[in-house]
Amino acid sequence: MGENQAAPRDPGEFILSATFTLVPDDGSLLSLILTRRELLIQNLRLDPQTNVMCSHLLADCVGCHSFRGKDSKDLGGYFTAVFYPLKNGMTGRDYRQRESWTFRTEFSQDQDENYNLVRSWTEKISQMVEDQGHPISPPRSPRRFLVLLNPFAGTGKALSQFETHVMPMLEEMKVRYTLLVTERRNQAYELVRDEDLSGWDVIVVMSGDGLMYEVINGLMERQDRNVSIKKPLAILPGGSGNALAASLNHYSGQTQVTGTKLLNNCTFILCKGRPSPLDLVSLTTSSNRRILSFLSFSWGLISDVDVESEKYRFMGSVRFSIGTFVRLTMLRSYGGCLSYLPARSSSVQQKGTVDAHLLSAPHNSTNNVQNSHTDKGEAQILEDSLLVPLDQPVPSHWTTVPENQFILILLLYQSHLGADLYAAPMVSGLGEGVIQLFYATSSISRKSLLKLFLAMEKGTHLEEPIPHFNHVPVTAFRIEPLEATGIMTVDGESIPCCSVQGQIHRGLGRIINIPNESQPSRVDTSK
Numbered sequence: 001m002g003e004n005q006a007a008p009r010d011p012g013e014f015i016l017s018a019t020f021t022l023v024p025d026d027g028s029l030l031s032l033i034l035t036r037r038e039l040l041i042q043n044l045r046l047d048p049q050t051n052v053m054c055s056h057l058l059a060d061c062v063g064c065h066s067f068r069g070k071d072s073k074d075l076g077g078y079f080t081a082v083f084y085p086l087k088n089g090m091t092g093r094d095y096r097q098r099e100s101w102t103f104r105t106e107f108s109q110d111q112d113e114n115y116n117l118v119r120s121w122t123e124k125i126s127q128m129v130e131d132q133g134h135p136i137s138p139p140r141s142p143r144r145f146l147v148l149l150n151p152f153a154g155t156g157k158a159l160s161q162f163e164t165h166v167m168p169m170l171e172e173m174k175v176r177y178t179l180l181v182t183e184r185r186n187q188a189y190e191l192v193r194d195e196d197l198s199g200w201d202v203i204v205v206m207s208g209d210g211l212m213y214e215v216i217n218g219l220m221e222r223q224d225r226n227v228s229i230k231k232p233l234a235i236l237p238g239g240s241g242n243a244l245a246a247s248l249n250h251y252s253g254q255t256q257v258t259g260t261k262l263l264n265n266c267t268f269i270l271c272k273g274r275p276s277p278l279d280l281v282s283l284t285t286s287s288n289r290r291i292l293s294f295l296s297f298s299w300g301l302i303s304d305v306d307v308e309s310e311k312y313r314f315m316g317s318v319r320f321s322i323g324t325f326v327r328l329t330m331l332r333s334y335g336g337c338l339s340y341l342p343a344r345s346s347s348v349q350q351k352g353t354v355d356a357h358l359l360s361a362p363h364n365s366t367n368n369v370q371n372s373h374t375d376k377g378e379a380q381i382l383e384d385s386l387l388v389p390l391d392q393p394v395p396s397h398w399t400t401v402p403e404n405q406f407i408l409i410l411l412l413y414q415s416h417l418g419a420d421l422y423a424a425p426m427v428s429g430l431g432e433g434v435i436q437l438f439y440a441t442s443s444i445s446r447k448s449l450l451k452l453f454l455a456m457e458k459g460t461h462l463e464e465p466i467p468h469f470n471h472v473p474v475t476a477f478r479i480e481p482l483e484a485t486g487i488m489t490v491d492g493e494s495i496p497c498c499s500v501q502g503q504i505h506r507g508l509g510r511i512i513n514i515p516n517e518s519q520p521s522r523v524d525t526s527k
């Protein structure tokens, strides 16, 4: 019981106190004290000198319930409380681990009295837990999740991990959910585009970043896109990259972890978090496609690695390291023109909380691109106020990079590019309204690139300048390849190489998040 020792409390803080035994019975007699913030447990049978009081934070509690003994001769009243506190793993990194406590009382010879006592405990604990958390919907109203799961994502274990790691927490939280296991590419895209989503409070994606890309772009294809794009989303890592999941884990103040540890942390965020503004980048291509992106756009080395390492998918996130080493031995450079709007220049436009983006059609600005070629005409359009059409030169206050041979161009709007790729340490939370542009020109050496990728795991790659590697915060960009060579990726999904431009839309979407209390929080003012 021993690691989270509590300092003595003022009895004035006590809401409930009573003695219980532990289930299964190990001979201990426990004093339980409930305060507004914690459940305190002390074993009264141990030496009071060495016998410390343990604190269990109610913010870490995902559920509790009371029950009677299985057999009618058992007069005891029972209750179970489940916590997911942060604990130190073998690697020295903290992650959330399940702790379930069951207590029994038989203070009376009347079974009902014993049961009523434990019921009053679970009711009070539940109330205090609600006060600690960030409920998605009004307190105590049932939450309904639609879970979209790609069984082939990553190493192919998403479904079994959902059953072992996610389902127990959802059930403890009494969340109602429907699990839809995708059978093919684009199924999730079509579902969110076409179906009535009003029965769901949150759309949960358990996969890599590719399935979230489908969901966001499906929402943007709907007639009611101005409402549907605000549908709260959530991510559970089931893929090999899991960049969005790793970023949210980071924003909530947790240490960088991968695999099922990251899954536990993200399930906790799903259960206890609240909808927060998610920046989306609207991309327009010369082939007249309009795409919404929540994570990254890339051309050159990083997208080559992403796509070429698909064949090592069974290895999980190691595939990116292997792919990087392979590509470093056969470096390619790509010719093109890179222009951008530095973040400073558009800070006036970016001030405030959440930008208004969706205007009612018709609107006569040349920068308004109809959301898609399948658009039914009367719905809303997403205005890209920072962009001019791709067939016109970029505005004169933009910057154009003098070099035109690149090894990599990366635009990233979250902190992580993969579960162990902390590529943008300057991003500390959601909704900052900035795109982080990184580019390496063809003069960069292999040694510098290797150093760059090795340092990226810890996010230390920007601590010292790397020749020919640049970082600029921007709000809009344009890439015009000299020839259509190489792979371009949006959120890790490949698109044909062509001219592309994009701009950030601050807080256009929403995602479930637990803001790090040490960071200034951004209030989601949108409905």
Ligand SMILES: Nc1ncnc2c1ncn2[C@@H]1O[C@H](COP(=O)(O)OP(=O)(O)OP(=O)(O)O)[C@@H](O)[C@H]1O
Pocket (backbone or CB within 6 Å): 149, 150, 151, 152, 153, 154, 155, 181, 182, 183, 184, 185, 186, 207, 208, 209, 210, 211, 212, 214, 238, 239, 240, 241, 242, 243, 492, 493
């Ligand atoms: N049942 C399915 N069968 C085949 N492809 C699917 C299925 N469900 C989804 N997809 C597609 O598979 C692609 C890869 O999915 P996703 O990116 O989520 O996983 P991943 O590639 O393993 O993860 P990561 O992007 O983190 O590396 C996506 O384009 C998605 O649309």
